[in-house]
Amino acid sequence: MTLPSSCDVLVAGSGNAGFTAAVAAKQAGAKQVILIEKAPEEWAGGNSFFTAGAYRTAHNGAADLLPLVNNVDEATSKRIDMEPYTAQDFANDMQRICQGRSDPTLSKVLVEESFPAIQWLKQNGIRFQLSFNRQAYEVGGRLKFWGGLALKTEDGGKGLIEDHKANARRHGVKTYYSTALEQLLTTPDTGAVEGVIVRHQGKTATIKAGAIVLAAGGFESNPRWDLAKVRGTPYNTGDALEIAIRDAKAKQVGNWSGCHSVAWDANAPAHEGDRIASNEFTKSGYPLGLMFNNNGKRFVDEGVDLRNYTYAKFGRAILSQPNQSAFQIWDQRAIPLLRSEEYRPERVKQIIANSIPELADRLVELGLENRKAFVDNINAYNEAVYAFQKENPGKKWDPSIRDGVSTQSKAIQLPLAKSNWALPLDKGPFMAVHVTCGITFTFGGLAVDPNTAQVISSVTDRGVESLYCCGEMLGGLFYDNYPGGSGLTAGAVFGRRAGMAAAENAKKGGHSRPRL
Structure with a gap:
């Protein structure tokens, strides 16, 4: 025209x-x-x-x-x-x-x-x-x-x-x-x-x-x-x-x-979105599990708030991590709840292992630098979750609300809490995905x-x-x-x-x- x-x-x-x-x-x-x-x-x-x-x-x-x-x-x-x-x-x-x-x-x-x-x-x-x-x-x-x-x-x-x-x-x-x-x-x-x-x-x-x-x-x-x-x-x-x-x-x-940014598939294109995959490169299942950086440390409270109020800033948090990289981790309690459009094997590389040490070995190949810290931190997390459950036997896990199921009890308090939806991460097989920061808008x-x-x-x-x-x-x-x-x-x-x-x-x- x-x-x-x-x-x-x-x-x-x-x-x-x-x-x-x-x-x-x-x-x-x-x-x-x-x-x-x-x-x-x-x-x-x-x-x-x-x-x-x-x-x-x-x-x-x-x-x-x-x-x-x-x-x-x-x-x-x-x-x-x-x-x-x-x-x-x-x-x-x-x-x-x-x-x-x-x-x-x-x-x-x-x-x-x-x-x-x-x-x-x-x-x-x-x-x-x-x-x-x-x-x-x-x-x-x-x-x-x-x-x-x-x-x-x-x-x-x-x-x-x-x-x-x-x-x-x-x-x-x-x-x-x-x-x-x-x-x-x-x-x-x-x-x-x-x-x-x-x-x-x-x-x-x-x-x-x-x-x-x-x-x-x-x-x-x-x-x-x-x-x-x-x-x-x-x-x-x-x-x-x-x-x-x-x-x-x-x-x-x-x-x-x-900026608004999200946890984004580390294998996605670097300089432009994929018009077929589109939003499916987003990886928003972190409230159901944990996120670790390459040093084997958690760096955000994955359960601090409902996902709608955290995803736009947690992408930026990943950008601040070593190599602008992180790993999302779940066990069999949470894997069935992940959205298929984001986590199905056709869309993302799933890292599967039968044990946490085996998972750590596989993540080393993708950039995990401190294998021991990763394993130790998951063990410490699980101890804290079980301590909370022992003190709060009536507390019900519910992903649709801020349920208060956390890692913080009188017996154990992690330096970085998971404030809601804290379930043990010890039921294999386990799954991890590799994520980075995907910027949406400034x-x-x-x-x-x-x-x-x-x-x-x-x-x-x-x-x-x-x-x-x-x-x-x-x-x-x-x-x-x-x-x-x-x-x-x-x-x-x-x-x-x-x-x-x-x-x-x-x-x-x-x-x-x-x-x-």
């Missing part, structure tokens, strides 16, 4: 936030909306394609969510245990998990608009399901959801992007792949953004626009993160962030040294007006006229960690705000309006 010379709204980025913004702009009255994407079409979707498609939302229980999903029959619905996850619960998690550093207004908007955004996505053809495989355990015949996260998209990120692409086509959004943003054009007197220069099919072109929405991802694929494996697209190198800072004097905010980004997602100027501390931002490029929401599933929700919430505000700006004349 030939690039247009002008449009009402131009969106840069083809992920969840970008497609949301483009369709929202169309629905708000923008006549001509185009979406540009630096990557070729076979890499459409940015990092959203590589997610599990989980969306965190406030809700009042299963009655709120069942009308949104397509995978629950009447019999199954009667077996579901799902506590309400209120707006206050969501707000508390944002405060706790982000260490009180999340921008309070951005966080408030995210929480309060989370459910309306899900409803909007549903109305626009996004297929939601209850996440039985990732977010529920069967306990006593009941399907118990846990961790405040219940919704996912059908076929994960792959299905999400297919649905977004179809919705954009229905709304008449024109999408141009292999089209990279190179420059924001601004008016000399006001600094308002009035268009872009892009590179398309090897040539530069100018597109005038009434408003521009930046949704082009973070900088996780930039070589500065070369010790972490890239979980998703190789095209998120931070170009659009640099362009906005350079050309529009966009204000930087947030945790620029922080936390640093641009400052925006929470009401409109308009980019803030570092010079005037006021909005940059006609420029908006959403998705991973938006800074200030997440610090050090994040509540699982809130990234896609934030992309939808602020993508809608950016798209609607951009359309209104364009209808009023965009950059041609004088600044008062």
Whole structure:
């Protein structure tokens, strides 16, 4: 397709936030909306394609969510245990998990608009399901959801992007792949953004626009993160962030040294995700077992919290270990509970042994340097677990709650506890997998007006006229960690705000309006 010379709204980025913004702009009255994407079409979707498609939302229980999903029959619905996850619960998690550093207004908007955004996505053809495989355990015949996260998209990120692409086509959004943003054009007197220069099919072109929405991802694929494996697209190198800072004097905010990362298959590709395997390289079964570094030592409390609140920071913890490497270990009590899509032999190299010493020998071949410490630490762990069980005979192990089954008793306390779900690890055969850090998205980004997602100027501390931002490029929401599933929700919430505000700006004349 030939690039247009002008449009009402131009969106840069083809992920969840970008497609949301483009369709929202169309629905708000923008006549001509185009979406540009630096990557070729076979890499459409940015990092959203590589997610599990989980969306965190406030809700009042299963009655709120069942009308949104397509995978629950009447019999199954009667077996579901799902506590309400209120707006206050969501707000508390944002405060706790982000260490009180999340921008309070951005966080408030995210929480309060989370459910309306899900409803909007549903109305626009996004297929939601209850996440039985990732977010529920069967306990006593009941399907118990846990961790405040219940919704996912059908076929994960792959299905999400297919649905977004179809919705954009229905709304008449024109999408141009292999089209990279190179420059924001601004008016000399006001600094308002009035268009872009892009590179398309090897040539530069100018597109005038009434408003521009930046949704082009973070900088996780930039070589500065070369010790972490890239979980998703190789095209998120931070170009659009640099362009906005350079050309529009966009204000930087947030945790620029922080990122969402996960325990990732050590044998996965280093510099880009695999579009077939996608999220299956994630290795999130650590709460059911133990993690050791190459020195034979545990380095995190695997049971400190529900997985939804730890996986994004434990990947970074692995990055800090010798050789950016770790081993996840389980025995026969836990192996049957591991998710097959992540741990089946077709997806990951399973290291199997009949005893802990034999397992240690096999791990030495993969980089374990202190075999004795590994064996001794597992023995010490088992002693601590049995001591706790002896003192607490009525304590019940339950992976769907913070069960308090730990290593810490009056008789024995480990220097590094396992605070929940601490079962003995002595029933062979044993299994280990080799993991590293897989980086998902970076936390640093641009400052925006929470009401409109308009980019803030570092010079005037006021909005940059006609420029908006959403998705991973938006800074200030997440610090050090994040509540699982809130990234896609934030992309939808602020993508809608950016798209609607951009359309209104364009209808009023965009950059041609004088600044008062």
